[in-house]
Amino acid sequence: MTRVFLVDDHHFFLSGLRAELGSEFEIVGEAGEVDAAVDGIRRTRPDVVLLDVHLPGGGGRAVLEAVRQTDHDIRFLALSVSDAAEDVIGVIRAGARGYVTKTISPPDLAAAIRRVEGGDAVFSPRLAGFVLDAFHGDLTGVVDPELDQLTAREREVLRHIARGFTYKEVARRLHLSVKTVETHVSSVLRKLQLSSRHELTRWASDRRLV
């Protein structure tokens, strides 16, 4: 059974998650603030951490940065009510493998956890839109074309996700295998994490309105 650790400072929400996920996953621990989360995750070594973006004591980003210094193979799925580009891009760049909003339905959340556990990336339509937006426009200041721009195929895959299609539907419409779609999305995630496109950080902080 997949071992999941929950990090959220909202107790009501936390207990809701526990009830929904408890039958399908083994909940190995939970925490409501940064230090307790880092300790708990290091001790229990879960497969997947469900991480709230907003936490007292430094935010989800601080948890990611601390844990990833010692444990590279623990995977993080970010969860947030805010949906602000700054927060989303921030946790993804800190190493989360995906981002979903807290309004996600329980079955979709379970599917997202499995996908992240399998090493794939989870992109909501909104995150796909953010990435297309951030990698949009001119290429001045681009250093590494490998990392700083999307291929035509990746762009097409992201557009479909932004339009609301599931990975399976995207695969069917573009005549690809689901595995290939997943590979494209993972490669976009890698670019998002490693690209130095100077627009990226500035873009996220400028774009306060969602």
Place this chain on the structure above:
Amino acid sequence: MAPRRHDDPEASPTTTQVPHRPASSAVIVRSRDNRVLLGVAGGLGERLGVDPVLVRVAFAVLAIAGGSGFVLYLLAWAVSVEPDDETATARPVRRPAARQAVALGLVVLGTMLLLREVGLWFGDRVVWPIALAAAGSAVIWARSDDRDRARWARIPGNPIEAMFTGRVGLIRVVLGGLLVASGLGLGFANTGADLAAAGDALLGVAITLIGLGLIFGPWATRLASQLAEERRGRIRSEARAEMAAHLHDSVLHTLALIQRADASPEVVGLARRQERELRAWLYRAPVPPEGRLRPAVEAIATRVEQRHIVPVDIVVVGDAPLDEAGKALVDACQEAAFNAARHSGAPLVSVYVEVEPDELTGFVRDEGKGFDPDRVPTDRRGIADSIRGRVRRHGGTVSIMSSPGEGTEVQLRLPRSQMS
């Protein structure tokens, strides 16, 4: 799993920054961003690691002390070069350091003493007070941080301008001027040592002060009220941020919870609408973006959700001014979204709009029951025709992809107007 790098990309600037050309060590590169006359002082300041303001003061003081500042400035300009675009933007700015500033001050002082010895000098009574006053102002200016400077620069009107404003501006200034003059006259006329003279001198000082108050009073009060207003504004925005953080932690969470619960569709729809409104209030831009495509598209969701309980997801990539083509796209998307919410029976409607260099694209999609495009029910045909008509009038195309049980997607393409 693919091998990944774990270092934070922002933490390793050496591999990521634009490789800038090393600035030649022999010349001064004039500053582009930090320029008052020709950018020489700015460039020199960046090179030496001193606040350019101090360099400017040094030139000015040397100019007063016998005019050598002019010569030095022109000399520095002659040996300096214009920046090219790359160095202007990519060069790291050295932090001004106190030690360099003191060194610069000593060099200027030494030069002044030398000039005094050689005779290139306007006289002790002129040069020293001006030099001291200039140095003092420069220190104050250099020490106040950028925010303070911006605030001072924003204060409306200078004292001279403020003097003559108001109903009785001219009379007030003339009266004030007379008082100052008579006060000074009274003070200076009685330079004797007896007690009566001292009284007269005090009276002179008082009259002078009243005169100055008349002249500069309005400006001073305006300054004070301006600063007080700014302070109130800051307090308000801090209080707002605090409240936003609180609402974010409590109310947004509750609304999210309601949407995940097994509540009735009406309650879920209500929670979603409330969440959208609250979010818009929490994260709204300080200046509401008027006449842009993005907010116009985002507003579709609110309108559709107000009338139907189906949630609408909006994703917009890029932004553009809301021109005729943009308005046509927004209207067509909205009509398609209303249509999907009303007829498809889908739990969600997705709207995606992208601004591309030469066209605007829009996709409105649902996973509802769909229909056979060849046998469109008449009640839907009218709407499809109106969407088509709208888009075609602006030179665009519409295609509707649908089949029974597969959901529907309306695809819109409009060429962008040339002006945008």
